[in-house]
Amino acid sequence: MRAWLDAMAGVVALVSLSGSVLLGLTTAFRNLLAPHHRQYAQHLHRAAGLLGIGFLVLHITVKIAGHRIGPGDALLTRKLPTTAADFRLAPGTLACYLFLPAAVTRVWRGLFATRRRIRPFRILHAASYAGWAATVVHGPTAGRPPAPWAAASYTARLATAAAAQVQRP
Numbered sequence: 001m002r003a004w005l006d007a008m009a010g011v012v013a014l015v016s017l018s019g020s021v022l023l024g025l026t027t028a029f030r031n032l033l034a035p036h037h038r039q040y041a042q043h044l045h046r047a048a049g050l051l052g053i054g055f056l057v058l059h060i061t062v063k064i065a066g067h068r069i070g071p072g073d074a075l076l077t078r079k080l081p082t083t084a085a086d087f088r089l090a091p092g093t094l095a096c097y098l099f100l101p102a103a104v105t106r107v108w109r110g111l112f113a114t115r116r117r118i119r120p121f122r123i124l125h126a127a128s129y130a131g132w133a134a135t136v137v138h139g140p141t142a143g144r145p146p147a148p149w150a151a152a153s154y155t156a157r158l159a160t161a162a163a164a165q166v167q168r169p
Helices: 002-028 035-065 071-075 084-107 115-142 148-167
Strands: none
Touching: 002 035, 002 115, 002 148, 035 071, 035 084, 071 084, 084 115, 115 148
C-alpha cells in the first residue's frame, strides 16, 4: 500500500484538483448548464477539490515518511531552491500554499456568501488556478517521467482551462 501511495497519491491529487478546477470553471458558464446540472457540477467541484486536498496531504506525508523529502523541503523553508531537484519540488510546495486559500474559503463559504464579500472570496479562491498550474509543472518534472498520454493530458488540461478562463463571463 505504501509503494502505491508513494507512486500514486500525487497523481490522484493532480487528477482530482484538475477535475475540480475544470468543473469550477464550467459552473461559471450559466448558459452552458441548466440550473440543476450546474448545482451537480458545483457539488462535484467541491468533492473533487476535497479529494484532491486530501490526497495532496497524503502525498506530502508519504514523501516525508519515506525520507524522499524533509519537512523543510515540504515547507520550502529550509533554503531557496538552488539545485535541479529543488526547482522540481518548489512548484509543488508553491501549489500547496496556493491551494490553502481556496480550501479555507471553501470551509468558510457562508461567510463570503453576501454580495459585499463575494469579491474577496473570488480573489482568494482564484489562487487555486495558480496552484493548479504549479501542480501541472511539478507533476511531470518531480517524479518519474510521464507517459506520452499523460504529457498530452497535461497539455490538454492547461489549454482547456486557459480557453475557459478567457471565455469566462
